[in-house]
Amino acid sequence: MTCFIQMVTATLLAILLCACSTENAQEQISREEVVHETYTAAQFFQTTSYRMGGVGPYAFSATNGDLLISSDETGVYNAYRLDVSTGQMTALTQSDDRGVYADSWFPDDDRFIYQQDGNGDELTHVFVMNPKGEVTDLTPGKGHKAGFAGWSANGKAFFVFSNERDGTAFDLYRYDAKDYSRKVLYENSEGLDLGSISSDGRWVVYVRNNSNADSDLFLIDTTADQLDLVNITPHNGDIEYSAMGFTPDSSQLIYSTNEFGEFSQAWTLFLETGERKVLVADDWDVMYVGFSPSGRYRISGVNNDASTNVTLTDLATGEDLVLKNVPDGDLAQVRFNRDETAIAFGLNRDTAPYDLYHMPMGGEAVQLTQALNPAINSNLMVEGEVVRFASYDGLQIPGIIYKPREASAKNPAPAMVWVHGGPGGQSRKGYSATIQHLVNHGYAVFQINNRGSSGYGKTFYHLDDLKHGDADLGDVVASRAFLASHKWIDGERVGIIGGSYGGYIVAAALAFEPKAFDVGVNIFGVTNWVRTLESIPPWWGAFRTSLYAELGDPAIDNERLTAISPLFHAENIVKPLLVVQGANDPRVLQVESDELVDKVRANNVPVEYVLFEDEGHGFRKRKNRIVASEAYLQFLNKHL
Numbered sequence: 001m002t003c004f005i006q007m008v009t010a011t012l013l014a015i016l017l018c019a020c021s022t023e024n025a026q027e028q029i030s031r032e033e034v035v036h037e038t039y040t041a042a043q044f045f046q047t048t049s050y051r052m053g054g055v056g057p058y059a060f061s062a063t064n065g066d067l068l069i070s071s072d073e074t075g076v077y078n079a080y081r082l083d084v085s086t087g088q089m090t091a092l093t094q095s096d097d098r099g100v101y102a103d104s105w106f107p108d109d110d111r112f113i114y115q116q117d118g119n120g121d122e123l124t125h126v127f128v129m130n131p132k133g134e135v136t137d138l139t140p141g142k143g144h145k146a147g148f149a150g151w152s153a154n155g156k157a158f159f160v161f162s163n164e165r166d167g168t169a170f171d172l173y174r175y176d177a178k179d180y181s182r183k184v185l186y187e188n189s190e191g192l193d194l195g196s197i198s199s200d201g202r203w204v205v206y207v208r209n210n211s212n213a214d215s216d217l218f219l220i221d222t223t224a225d226q227l228d229l230v231n232i233t234p235h236n237g238d239i240e241y242s243a244m245g246f247t248p249d250s251s252q253l254i255y256s257t258n259e260f261g262e263f264s265q266a267w268t269l270f271l272e273t274g275e276r277k278v279l280v281a282d283d284w285d286v287m288y289v290g291f292s293p294s295g296r297y298r299i300s301g302v303n304n305d306a307s308t309n310v311t312l313t314d315l316a317t318g319e320d321l322v323l324k325n326v327p328d329g330d331l332a333q334v335r336f337n338r339d340e341t342a343i344a345f346g347l348n349r350d351t352a353p354y355d356l357y358h359m360p361m362g363g364e365a366v367q368l369t370q371a372l373n374p375a376i377n378s379n380l381m382v383e384g385e386v387v388r389f390a391s392y393d394g395l396q397i398p399g400i401i402y403k404p405r406e407a408s409a410k411n412p413a414p415a416m417v418w419v420h421g422g423p424g425g426q427s428r429k430g431y432s433a434t435i436q437h438l439v440n441h442g443y444a445v446f447q448i449n450n451r452g453s454s455g456y457g458k459t460f461y462h463l464d465d466l467k468h469g470d471a472d473l474g475d476v477v478a479s480r481a482f483l484a485s486h487k488w489i490d491g492e493r494v495g496i497i498g499g500s501y502g503g504y505i506v507a508a509a510l511a512f513e514p515k516a517f518d519v520g521v522n523i524f525g526v527t528n529w530v531r532t533l534e535s536i537p538p539w540w541g542a543f544r545t546s547l548y549a550e551l552g553d554p555a556i557d558n559e560r561l562t563a564i565s566p567l568f569h570a571e572n573i574v575k576p577l578l579v580v581q582g583a584n585d586p587r588v589l590q591v592e593s594d595e596l597v598d599k600v601r602a603n604n605v606p607v608e609y610v611l612f613e614d615e616g617h618g619f620r621k622r623k624n625r626i627v628a629s630e631a632y633l634q635f636l637n638k639h640l
Contacts, residue, residue, distance in 0.1 A: 009217065018553065038212055038440055038561060039375070040629040044376070044440075044629070045433050049071060049370065050071050050355070051102070052067060052335055057336070058106065059337075059344065060105070061081065061103075062106070062110070065084060066337070067081070067161070067358075069082050069356065070100060070102045071089065072620075073514045075623055078094065079091075079093045079101075079129075082360040087369065093129065099115065099116065100113055100115075101116065103115060103126075104158075110130075110170045111128055113128055115147065122425070122617070125137055126147065126160050138180060140181075144167065146430030149172065151201040153250065157176055159174055159197050159201070160172075161173070165187070166189075168538045170188055170194050171187050172204060173183060182458055190206070192206035192218065193206060195243030196246060199246065199250055201250060202222055204222060205220075206229070207243065210545065211545065212424070212462070212549040214237075215239075215241050215242070216233045217232050217242075217255060232253075233257075235259070239257060239258065240257065245289070248295040249295060250271075251270065251271060253269045254270045254279060254289050255267055260278075261285065265278055265286055266280040266286045279340065285304060287303050292302060293340065296314065297314055297321075297336065298312070305386055305455075308330040308331065308332065310334070326365045330348045330428075330462065331347060331350035333346045341361055342359060342361060344356060344357065350429055350430060353431040353433070354430075354454045356369045382402050382440075384401065385567065386398065389482035391474065392478045397448065397449065397478070399447050399449050400446070412488055412489055413443060414444070414493035414636070414640050416444070417494065418440065419497070419503075419506065420447065421500035424461060434625075437629050438633060446479060448479050455606065456565065466560075468551060468564055469564035472505065473512065473513065476505055476509060477513050477516045494518060495518050496509050497519045498634065500524055500526070506525055509595035510575055510577060511573050518575055520576075521580070522579045522593070523580045524580065524618075525579075525592070525593075526565040528568070530565065530585075533547065533551060567592075567595055575605070576638075577597075577600055577605065577608075578607075578610070580610045580628050581594075581609075581611050581612070582612045583614075584613075586594070586616060587616075593611075610627065610628060
């Protein structure tokens with residue numbers, strides 16, 4: 001940020017001295033001269049969210065080339081077709097309650113596949129809608145979860161996973177694309193996690209999490225007389241493996257491993273010969289590798305210090321594609337049209353929400369959507385800056401800081417430490433309506449990536465194993481002094497906010513370090529680890545083992561888990577608290593928040609509670625996100 005400010009100052013001086021300007025300089029001047037305005041949460045959330053379908057090669061319609069997308073334009077996610085020549089959206093579904101998340105067009109017509117759950121309960125079903133609007137539930141019944149897993153290479157069949165047979169295990173099914181008849185491709189009696197399936201339907205990979213630091217991949221040949229699980233990652237010690245997918249010709253499996261250093265690399269396994277080669281490696285984690293339908297183009301993403309670096313490579317020439325007329329930001333969801341003459345993709349920036357683009361190969365990209373509410377002046381959005389500070393033991397802790405436009409040494413801003421979810425998540429660069437809303441109203445926000453966060457190497461990631469509420473909390477507490485060292489931050493007014501695991505850290509900070517922060521905002525946070533770990537949804541399967549390795553097994557570590565659970569130490573909480581919860585949350589049950597609120601209120605401490613009856617773990621409806629964000633702001637205005 002300092003370098004940026006120095007550059008701007010130098011540019012302005014040059015303009016004054018030579019009485020000339022460039023277009024970029026003029027934009028910077030106008031940005032600096034804009035009078036600050038504040039906006040409501042409703043205005044920030046009036047931004048429209050978009051998600052592209054197209055698992056496999058069918059993002060573009062076979063009939064006219066329209067993109068299949070989901071959008072919350074109405075306040076609830078629905079499926080739409082998007083004309084790539086005009087940007088015109090046409091609604092395909094009309095849900096006013098449960099969100100619709102589009103997956104794929106059919107290969108030869110305008111039927112499409114989508115998923116929908118029960119208002120946040122995460123029990124998704126897989127549906128097909130035909131061009132007449134008639135809907136077929138491919139996974140009928142109650143109490144189970146299903147998902148779309150991709151298309152066969154010839155387009156005559158598609159794959160679906162479901163735990164209808166056994167709540168703890170996802171079996172794999174092959175559906176006929178004409179009549180939707182199905183057969184079991186693999187019955188997952190071992191309760192492993194589905195990794196990937198090859199487009200020819202022959203190869204399936206399942207994952208076994210041995211711990212949160214160790215995993216194995218198992219390959220199944222579905223054409224064999226006996227469907228044996230073959231461990232393709234035999235190893236000693238703690239090494240993580242995950243399946244990234246198969247090449248389009250089904251000859252190679254692409255998988256991720258951190259066997260060779262701190263960061264995950266992408267490797268390829270040639271299925272006929274067993275030969276292995278490194279495919280993509282970097283000084284950061286390789287997040288994914290994918291291919292165009294024919295295999296000519298490869299897409300890879302690298303997690304570079306909380307941003308995603310995406311590379312599109314033409315394997316026929318060995319050259320990387322240049323994206324023309326695209327602003328700086330995080331590229332995502334790259335989709336190729338049927339003949340690979342064009343791509344669509346999304347772009348996410350701190351100062352603008354996720355927008356969709358279309359680009360002919362070799363041509364310039366055209367922005368198809370305008371996600372930012374036109375009532376908001378984009379010049380008033382704030383760019384986050386990646387920073388680091390020395391924690392209580394000297395360890396460098398990264399994070400992203402957002403400075404209010406009007407904050408200065410003469411007008412220092414109150415600040416909020418934002419703790420991500422997880423455990424093991426990562427705060428990343430990109431637009432957040434809630435953060436921009438707070439910053440717009442004068443609150444500095446520091447998104448801390450405390451030890452235990454992903455993206456900074458496996459050593460950093462495991463530094464909080466079995467030390468939650470201690471090692472990780474220490475970083476969060478230490479960040480207050482870091483914030484106070486900024487002259488434009490009021491070190492006497494610092495609060496803490498977070499959701500899920502971040503909500504746990506909020507409650508833990510108030511209970512175990514009651515003087516560290518002045519207020520807390522707990523968004524569906526865990527308060528009783530014993531109960532939460534015992535109530536893990538059955539479909540989490542092998543992930544339960546990983547979670548127990550990181551946090552502890554309630555059957556064995558009951559005493560320690562009780563000691564780190566804020567609910568049992570709520571008498572220590574003396575600072576104002578806001579709690580926000582979804583009644584249908586299957587991960588952090590409503591009782592977690594109910595009991596904490598009751599106990600803190602008994603301390604005669606100001607407590608506010610917002611409960612959404614129609615939400616789960618994360619708020620999907622715009623009206624609820626608005627209520628929550630406005631509640632954060634009003635609570636902070638009152639108490640901070």
